[in-house]
Amino acid sequence: MSTQGIEAGGTGNMPPTLMPEAGAEPLIAIRELKVHFDLGGGTAWDKLVGGSPVKRVVKAVDGVSIDIFPGETLGLVGESGCGKSTLGRAILRLTEPTSGQVLFRGENLALLSERRMRQYRRNLQMIFQDPYASLNPRMTVSQIIGEPLDTFGLARGREGEARIRELMETVGLSPRFIKRYPHEFSGGQRQRIGIARALAVDPDFIVADEPISALDVSIQAQIMNLMARLQRERNLTYLFISHDLRAIRHVSDRVAVMYLGKLVEIADARVVYDDPLMPYTKALISAVPLPDPELEATRQRIVLQGDVPSPINPPSGCRFHTRCPWAIQACKDVVPPLTEIRPNHFAACIRISPDQPDIEQVAPGDAPGLRNPGRIIAQ
Amino acid sequence: MFKFVLRRLIITLPMVVIVVSLTWGLIRLAPGNFYSGEKKIPAAIEKNIREKYGLDKPWYVQYGRMMGSVLRGDFGNSLRYQGQSVNQILLMTLPVSATLGLFSYLIALLVGILAGTLAALKQNSRLDYASMALAMLGLSIPNFVLGPLLVLVLSLSLYWLPPARWGGFPSWNLVLPVLTLSGVYMAYIARLTRSGMLEVLRADYIRTARAKGLSERAVVFRHALRGGLLPVVSFTGPALAFLISGTVVVERIFALPGLGNYFINANLNRDEPLIIGIVAFISIAILLFNLLVDVAYAYIDPRIRY
Numbered sequence: 001m002s003t004q005g006i007e008a009g010g011t012g013n014m015p016p017t018l019m020p021e022a023g024a025e026p027l028i029a030i031r032e033l034k035v036h037f038d039l040g041g042g043t044a045w046d047k048l049v050g051g052s053p054v055k056r057v058v059k060a061v062d063g064v065s066i067d068i069f070p071g072e073t074l075g076l077v078g079e080s081g082c083g084k085s086t087l088g089r090a091i092l093r094l095t096e097p098t099s100g101q102v103l104f105r106g107e108n109l110a111l112l113s114e115r116r117m118r119q120y121r122r123n124l125q126m127i128f129q130d131p132y133a134s135l136n137p138r139m140t141v142s143q144i145i146g147e148p149l150d151t152f153g154l155a156r157g158r159e160g161e162a163r164i165r166e167l168m169e170t171v172g173l174s175p176r177f178i179k180r181y182p183h184e185f186s187g188g189q190r191q192r193i194g195i196a197r198a199l200a201v202d203p204d205f206i207v208a209d210e211p212i213s214a215l216d217v218s219i220q221a222q223i224m225n226l227m228a229r230l231q232r233e234r235n236l237t238y239l240f241i242s243h244d245l246r247a248i249r250h251v252s253d254r255v256a257v258m259y260l261g262k263l264v265e266i267a268d269a270r271v272v273y274d275d276p277l278m279p280y281t282k283a284l285i286s287a288v289p290l291p292d293p294e295l296e297a298t299r300q301r302i303v304l305q306g307d308v309p310s311p312i313n314p315p316s317g318c319r320f321h322t323r324c325p326w327a328i329q330a331c332k333d334v335v336p337p338l339t340e341i342r343p344n345h346f347a348a349c350i351r352i353s354p355d356q357p358d359i360e361q362v363a364p365g366d367a368p369g370l371r372n373p374g375r376i377i378a379q
Numbered sequence: 380m381f382k383f384v385l386r387r388l389i390i391t392l393p394m395v396v397i398v399v400s401l402t403w404g405l406i407r408l409a410p411g412n413f414y415s416g417e418k419k420i421p422a423a424i425e426k427n428i429r430e431k432y433g434l435d436k437p438w439y440v441q442y443g444r445m446m447g448s449v450l451r452g453d454f455g456n457s458l459r460y461q462g463q464s465v466n467q468i469l470l471m472t473l474p475v476s477a478t479l480g481l482f483s484y485l486i487a488l489l490v491g492i493l494a495g496t497l498a499a500l501k502q503n504s505r506l507d508y509a510s511m512a513l514a515m516l517g518l519s520i521p522n523f524v525l526g527p528l529l530v531l532v533l534s535l536s537l538y539w540l541p542p543a544r545w546g547g548f549p550s551w552n553l554v555l556p557v558l559t560l561s562g563v564y565m566a567y568i569a570r571l572t573r574s575g576m577l578e579v580l581r582a583d584y585i586r587t588a589r590a591k592g593l594s595e596r597a598v599v600f601r602h603a604l605r606g607g608l609l610p611v612v613s614f615t616g617p618a619l620a621f622l623i624s625g626t627v628v629v630e631r632i633f634a635l636p637g638l639g640n641y642f643i644n645a646n647l648n649r650d651e652p653l654i655i656g657i658v659a660f661i662s663i664a665i666l667l668f669n670l671l672v673d674v675a676y677a678y679i680d681p682r683i684r685y
Contacts, residue, residue, distance in 0.1 A: 121592030
C-alpha cells in the first residue's frame, strides 16, 4: 500500500490514505488543505506609498492531507508558527481555508454555507489553548456551558440546568459553582469548563488546540487523563495539537509532524519517537530530555542551526533544506512527497526511500549555497 | 456595593465645597463688580449697594455666607434678574438643556454605536473607511462652525427648519441644535465603539462563541457588544453630565434659554449667586453621573467588585 503525496512535481497526485487498520473509514479526511493569509503588497499603490513591492502571503498551512479515524487521537506537533493551530482551526472553519477539502462523513465542510456549517458544530468541537481568554468573562459557568444547549435546542430550563450540572460533574467540577464567573476559577478548573462546554453538544470530533500548554505541569496530567477518560466513555476522536513532545507521546495513537505549513512525517506515536525517519523529526525528537540522568548525559542530540525561516515566501523545495544537515541541491528544487517509507510510516524526504530508510547512512549534505548546515554533536 | 455608593456620595460634598470655593475665589480675583458699568456710580450709591449685599464685610464673612447658602441648597437671588431666585432660574433652564442634551446623546449613541460596530465588523472595508472618515470630519468641525453651516443650508436656504429659538418639546426647533450638538459625540462614540469592538472581536472567547455554533448576530450582540461598549459607557458619564447641564456654544447659537446660555450671561454680568449656583449644580451632576457609570460597570463586567 504505497501511496504518493501531493506535491510531487507540483501536480496533485493521489492523497495518502493513511489507514491504521485496513478497511477503516476515516471520520475526517483532509485533502490538500491550504490556509494563506494575504499581507498585501505588490500593487501599484504599495509601490507609491512605500509598501512591499512584492505580494506577501503567509502560507500557514500549505497543502495538508491526512485522515483522522474514529476513536483515535491524532497528535500534531511542530514548532511555534508552523501552522498547527491554523490547521486545527481551518478544519472547524474558525479560520477560513483558502483551498482544499475537509471531508466529514462525506460532506466537504470547506464548501458549506455559514448556516450549514453551524449545524455541523454539533459534531465538531474545539478545546482552546488559553483557558483565561477563551471564556467570556461576563458569563457565568452555567451560561457558558448552557449556551450551546440553547443554540441547538438540546435542553432548556430545568432540564438544561440538570445537563449543565451533569457536565460539570463529568469534567470534575462541583456543580455548586454553576453561578460563578470564569475569573473565580483556577487555570485547570477553567480548562475543565472549556472541556465541559465542548462536550455539551455531544460531539464526535474535538480539536484540542494546545489544551494543556497554559497549565501547570501538575494540572497538565489531570487534564490529559480527563480527556483520555472522556474519549473512552464517549468514543471521541481527538486532534491533539501541542508543541509538548512528551504530552503528545502520552496521549496520541498516531503522530503527525508539521514544519512550516506542511506535514513532514506521520506514523504511530511509538514509532515516531523510537524511530523517526525525516531529518526534522529526528532533530525534534532528539530534543526531548530523558528522565534518566545517565542516559540524558550520553544521548545524541541533533542541534539545528538558525531559526525557522519565515512562512512568508518560505524556502523552495523541501522547506527544511535550509537547516537540514543532509540536504543536497535536489532538496532545494523538489517538493518532497509524503511517502510510505515503512508500512504506515510516512515521511517527506527525497533522500530516504523504502530501500534506504536511514538518513544517517546517507552522506551529509553538500548542497551549494547552504549557509547554515546543521551539525550533529555528541554531548 | 452599597458601601461603595455611600462612600462616593459622602465624598461628593467636600468635592462640591472645593469647586465652589475655587469658583468664588476666581470671581473675587477678577477686577470689577456686578454694579460696575460704563456709567460711573456716585460714591454714596455705591456705599449703599455694598452695604445691602454685604460687600463691606470682611472676605471670610462673605465666604461663610455664600457657603452657608450653598450647603442649604438655596443659592439666593440673582443679582441681575431681579426678583428671581437662582433656584427658580435653574428649574426654568434645566428642562431646556436636559431635553437638548439627552436627545443629542441618545442620537449620538444610536448612530455612533451602529456605525462603530459595522465598521469593526467590516474592518478595512469601504464602509469602515467611509464611516471613520466621516467621524474624523465630525470630530474636526467645531460646533460653532457646524451650527451656522446647518442653519445656512437647512433653514436660510432651503427653509426646511426654523433657525433658532426654543419651541418647547417636541418641536422642529429642536432638530438643528440636536444635530449640531450630537455631531462630535456621534463621531467620538463611533470611534470608541470601533476600537472597543475590534479588541473584543479578536478575543479568544469570541472564537469560542463561534465554535459553539452561534449565529454571527448572537456572537456580536450577546458576546462582543457587552465588552466592546465599555469605553462608551465610561465616556457616557461625563458626556451626559456636560450635555444636560447646558452647552454654552450651541445654546448661544440657537438662542435657547438653557443653563449654558444663562451661565454665560451670569459671568458677563458678574452675577455671583447665579454663577455659584450653576457651578455647584454642574459639579454635582458630573459626580453623580460618574458614580452611575461606575455602578453600571459592575453590572456589565462581573469581574469588577467594589
